[in-house]
Amino acid sequence: MATTNDCSSTDDIRSDQPLTHAQTVWFDEPLALERGGELPKIRCCYETWGTLNADASNAVLVCHAVSGDSHAARHDADDQPGWWDGLVGPGLPIDTNRFFVVCPNVLGGCRGTTGPGDLREIPPERNTGNTNDAKSTPEQSTPQIPYGADFPRITIGDMVEVQRRLADHLGIRKWRAIVGGSLGGHQALQWVARYPDCTDTCIAIATSPRLTSQALGFDVIARNAIQTDPHFQGGQYYGTSKRPDTGLAIARMLGHITYLSVEAMEAKFDPDRHDPRQIASQFEQRFSIGSYLAHQGQKFTTRFDANSYITLSMAMDLFDLGGTRLRLMETFDDCTCDFLLVSFSSDWLFPPAQSREIVNALTALDKRVTYAEITTDAGHDAFLIARDMATYGPLVQERLWQSSEKPQDTSSQRANSETPVQLTVAEESILGFIPAGDSVLDLGCGTGELLAAIRDQHSGIPMRLMGVEVAQENILATAMRGIDVIDYDLNNGLPAFIDDQFDVVVLNATLQAVDNVVALLDEMLRVGKRAIISFPNFAYKALREDYVTRGRSPRAPGEFDFDWHDTPNRRFPTIADVHDLLIQMNVKIDQEIYWDVSQSRHIDADDNPNLNADTAVMVIHRS
């Protein structure tokens, strides 16, 4: 299908060639499994890119999704495509010139690492290549019975244990970063939940603390389709002439629908919905979507093992870092790494709200975290699609730079990746109100200029700085300054943050655009020991002139200068209005500073600022 690559999932952008660059290592010590039982020996198949440096501090672990494998990226121009070619490679966000990148096939899979297709007794030779070798030489040892459905129930935690053994084998004591999407994200989160000090950075993309009940339901149906296929033979189909390909194909068809958004499917199949691609298939092909699903389903059976599919999907379904924020806070409490979470607006299998649950727990724990919800119509598959990789890739790159230098001291080296800092008079005043070492939350932080200025003013002194923004381009711009920022609508309050979490909460030039001012001020004074607000004074004499002599709706100057009929401002506060409101709210003003920016002069508090000032900045606290 010509458009397949437009929104495809892992297997579509990979051929099914042997993994020519894969290496294999055996771990002889039995692996005790989280849910009981053990595996006597483990074979781990993995690929690497780049070179491990002397102190083994540049290793990045890449974790694959349910139908992926160790071939995350091309090793050279002649190599077959990888499933994350847009993210892993020389000069790419996960830069193989700077990092030693490791991608292992997961435990329970069927692409080289020990899984249900393996023989229970395996010759103890090393480097036997991939799993097929083992089965292709049945005379080597006896008994030669594959695990099949008797493969023990494994968890994401067990997958992590195998990866941990691989790290030891490679001489890696701590990862520079652990990165994964979907099931790969589950692995990354499980790593830091179990080993809080295992990495500098955890990057979890299109993932969740646990599956939704809806996703769980789809997995149950998929497994039922496989297990009720008469060729499944209780899982012991190996060596027989029949495999549960029908059930596996149906499971994969179902998966494909959940990987795409309703919009993406409409764009992909509506134009020719009654014009199916003619393929040889036992499945219905009446509609274009039908032939597509039949094609994907059947293709999958040629490269994936049904028992592995059951094993991996059950491991995903059992994965549960916590259904409440409190449980999630317990899960991540000891983590020392910083986090990047990315979700996709049209992903209904791993909806953005689930990433937000993790972000809300991490922010409440005061962990360093950046979160972006990428607007896309590609659904869950977005994390594998070039167009969306180009959007979130820079966030990954930025996060990897940060953890390789001093956390907040990177702007200078990468000035070119930033717009220069140009502060307004109000912002200069705010800057003056923030002493070195204070923790600062900037609400509606724009491109992060103010936070960058605060950081640079106190350069060298570590400060906890965080921005909140709702516009995607601003979130990206702020993150590119090396500043933590989370994707967040102020009009929903600040539930992500706990009481007195910051020394200062800033609301700069945003008051006049807020839905409910009182609710937001209350939240600011709950989360911050102090709050700083700046706003245009609509009782400024020139604006009164507009009103009185011209009889026109007032036009504030500078950044607030909009036509009355098309302005983002929702209200026209005056200094007197704000004073009244603060008294009414029983909020005290610690400091206030007023400006007539249009005349570039400071206005004293006793010089009737409500008439003479066009701009006000106030430091307030709850008395």
Add this chain to the structure above:
Amino acid sequence: MATTNDCSSTDDIRSDQPLTHAQTVWFDEPLALERGGELPKIRCCYETWGTLNADASNAVLVCHAVSGDSHAARHDADDQPGWWDGLVGPGLPIDTNRFFVVCPNVLGGCRGTTGPGDLREIPPERNTGNTNDAKSTPEQSTPQIPYGADFPRITIGDMVEVQRRLADHLGIRKWRAIVGGSLGGHQALQWVARYPDCTDTCIAIATSPRLTSQALGFDVIARNAIQTDPHFQGGQYYGTSKRPDTGLAIARMLGHITYLSVEAMEAKFDPDRHDPRQIASQFEQRFSIGSYLAHQGQKFTTRFDANSYITLSMAMDLFDLGGTRLRLMETFDDCTCDFLLVSFSSDWLFPPAQSREIVNALTALDKRVTYAEITTDAGHDAFLIARDMATYGPLVQERLWQSSEKPQDTSSQRANSETPVQLTVAEESILGFIPAGDSVLDLGCGTGELLAAIRDQHSGIPMRLMGVEVAQENILATAMRGIDVIDYDLNNGLPAFIDDQFDVVVLNATLQAVDNVVALLDEMLRVGKRAIISFPNFAYKALREDYVTRGRSPRAPGEFDFDWHDTPNRRFPTIADVHDLLIQMNVKIDQEIYWDVSQSRHIDADDNPNLNADTAVMVIHRS
């Protein structure tokens, strides 16, 4: 499962008793099918409630969804529950004291009407009861071979043809109303598309002009699961000891997920997700959702026929009234009925946007239509759920009243169901600007008071009156006045309407709350020959006082009196501002009237209304 009834689909609220009140009629004339082939004879099973009146003008056709049947409602207290008990019955929205209600089982089904389970040769006796009798007497005729998979491909149109024969049989030349949800909605829409004069009212709930590609994909997978079940035996499983129950159960499990919203599934299964209900099942029961799906899937196989499921789902998938607005306009162009469409906010199988496509075509054709998107978390199943029935039921009742009296002359009879009309000074002025017979579109019509006043002022003279609202309670209130209203966000423009569709488009006391004033005024002057706007004048002297002497953000009086920090108003227009803008937009003012409402006096146009008036009303047109 105790909570099953919270969000269940048809089969959950029905037992599987024989249809004791069902009647059967035979149609001997062969039925030529839309997609070729014919059925030599048709048996139709149906139930009726109430009494057909002398002129056969009180007949309401109720159409069921894919897994439903003729038993829409109880016939008496001892009767088994029906699937629409909340909507059909004495004193209910579809009032069986007033209407003769008919509900037939669909062609291709398995609950009495001819379907794949029927024998090709059937004894020509009458009133043989339901389909089981035919198969239970194999000695009556030969050959006794069921259609099975050879049952011809049928369409929604073929279902309608059988219902049409039933109407003739019952002596019904025109329906009072045709009502249906989901597949039942498809039948209702197909009726009026094919027979434009067949009914006074068409009520289509939770339905669409055609399935989304996503829904199509789920159906394809469901059919594949059935058809690849080895017990399917190419559809000829009747009389054998094996039926494709596994495939049918998997198909039903999949259906169930699509009937529920992600929120509903979370509420239903997250609390005990690891605590499955213990049931005897060949299917996985590890999770509560798993045991629920296994239970629903298996239960379905005891009462539904796999060939029927394939036949009906294919008919749904082939249903296509048009993928573009132009095609939909062609489809409904000749319809003489009025319409009620209802969708549900969390329905992702038949998303509200699909109902909107139909509404946009009908409004462009200037058909009488009311549309409400009901806010609920029950997903597609909402149309069957008591709580949601209680919300949309009154709309159905209202629409049935309307078509039984003069279209716009019903308020008096049902005054009790309405809030009394209390007009503002601005509304009184608008009333004066609208001559009898004009067609009027009221944007942001609130509870429909102004439209009701226009109707009552010109009582007896038919006028085309329509409201647009976004608040659900206002939509319901307006509809209860017997006025057409559609659920619509003004900030998206007026794409539903065509150029010059109305004589007058009214924007009453809403200008100051609109996102983009210019864009909306442009749309109003495109859709209306004239537009009437009313707004509070924020340059009114008392408001200037606020500003100048008190230095406070102005507070408009009356309905516009809000605190600056918590007001729905986005902007503070003055009369002078609006004059400037209209000139800028090259829009002419035909008439204008100004009021000092606070002093209850009229202000002449030459008495500086921008200073002296607190309220302005202008009639404008594009010059």
